[in-house]
Amino acid sequence: MRNKLLAILLCLPMLFIGICTAHAESADVTYTVAQVRSLCDGIVAYSGAQSFIDGYLRSNAGTTAEFYAIAVSQSGDYDFSSYEDALLSYLDTHEVYSATSREKYALALAAAGSTDSYISDTADEAIGELGVMSLVFGLHLLNNGYDSDLYSADGLVSELLSWRKSDGGWAVMGSYSDTDVTAMTLQALAPYYGVRSDVTAAVNEALDKLSSMQLDSGGFKTMGAENCESAAQVIIALSALGIDPQYDSRFIKNGNSAFMGMMQYHLSSGSFAHTGASANDTATMEAYCALVAYQRMRYSQGSLYQLDHVNHSAPAPVTKGNNSDNSGNAGHLSAPSRSSSGNGGNTSNDTNNSNNTSRPDSVQTDSNGNRIVIINGQRYIEATTASGEMVTVNVSETEAPVSNETTQHAPTYGGFQPAATADMRVAASTADGGGKASYKPYVILGIVLSASAACAVLYLLKKRNKKNYIAVAVIAAAGVLFILLTDFQSPDSHRESSVTDGDLTVTLSIRCDTIADRKKVNSFIPDDGVILDTTTCHASQGDTVYDVLQAALSERDIPMDNRGANGSAYIAGINGLYEFDYGDLSGWMYRVNGDFPEVGCQSYYVQDGDTIEWLYTTEIGKDLE
8 A cells, every 4th residue: 555655646646747848848828017017127126216317327328228217217107317327428429420320319308308409409300310210210209309400300201102012011121011110110110000091091901911920929120130138029019009919800910919929939047038048138128118108098198109198398199089080190109098909099999899898097105115006996916926926916905917818809807907916827937938849748748657657557467566657756856957958959950050052153242331430449350341241152052041151250260159040040249249239220140142131141042153242231221221
């Protein structure tokens, strides 16, 4: 009897682990507002946000702090004077070449409550000076009440609409829509959705385009590689339009929402990865912006770039009615009063949902920094417990969480999430970037089930000595540990192609002449901007642009930083020159036979006679046209 009991006890834990592993792979994951707040805390401690401003933001003003500053400003009321002083000092001592960089600094100053003339000067001088992105960021400035000698808000909206691609979205260059540029354009156009009929029609088409570009993982690609930042930009855009990226069926693929498309890159450290499993500063920053944007949407507080709580010197925008067309809409338009039903402006559904939504009467902050939400006269408090858990509770009782059921449009919770309770389906702290498909859970499940079967066989054969079961458990545990500590790759993903031989002949060049006249970030950047002059390379059928680049650089001992994963190479740096070294829109792009392909370099297969160029851009290719 003792041996029988021991065998059963040894089998049960392994069966339990197997069941939990299988469930973790199939569970639909959603996040409550309290969990989203907790995710934000993992990046910027809620109780220490002021320290973050006076520390990290002040120290990194002008380099990596600006979008953090905008998002932190939009998450609560803080003193940004130290950051403002540091950023103005940076601008006094640095020459800013890029129009979009100037607009970014102006928006950060506006978010910090600054009244410095740099903001209005930028609105007068930089808007539209460098392609579609300078129109996008310029419109954010005008949406916040600043005037421009170059454009009226209405004229700028019309200009942005004229940049649309034939497939319904936007891109910096080329004929096809880009995920990031489309999403960022929608963020700027959001205040005019439902106000101007041409904007409403264009936004609806762009939403359909983004929906068609979504992957089964819930995520999105840019330049052929799925990444965290693209999903984050889509979440910011959907939130600005009042569309819930966790529940709207247009943005749920294979059971995975757009929100999960971003959360698959979440790491246990609280940061986010770009494509693989390593923390990335830019991915973390953009994910934080997306989390704040989503939280604001749920609280009906407006979009990420609607700086309605900041007191600055710009005049208040003029609120227009819900006009059916754009006639007579000269001057500024402010964000219309719009339902947060999340159905993308579908009037009939707004009407159907309007009676079921409960909106906060007011949102306050108490002396301890806790958020107080008043709904129908009842007080709800969002706070952090002593153990670090974020909770949202009614003063008198604990409410049930929002249903996780996926609906055609957003669920009828309005802009407020009731209390987070113990029966939440998934805690935010369990998200560890594991949303991507992995062989490991299945192998572990197989080991556990095999060990359980072995124990059952031993029992049936009446080999009930406890040492037999202990041996099986030890072997199974060793197998599980081995799988967890190793990472097998397929031959294709591990292949390092040598393209010195082959029946195809291509040419390759690597240049950074766009920054040849600027201050060098390292001594390896050549004066003429030519890292590799036009060189003949040999390749074989099935080799990609990435294979050619990798082999050529390896032969010449030129360093390259590939931060991609799973067959999607992402070239972050070549010869010590990295993305973002010369502004937010800088990085490496490749061109084949004079055209910029719409896929990543590891998905473009070379042909005999191809001319391959790797070029460094400071404006996402605009300076390469």
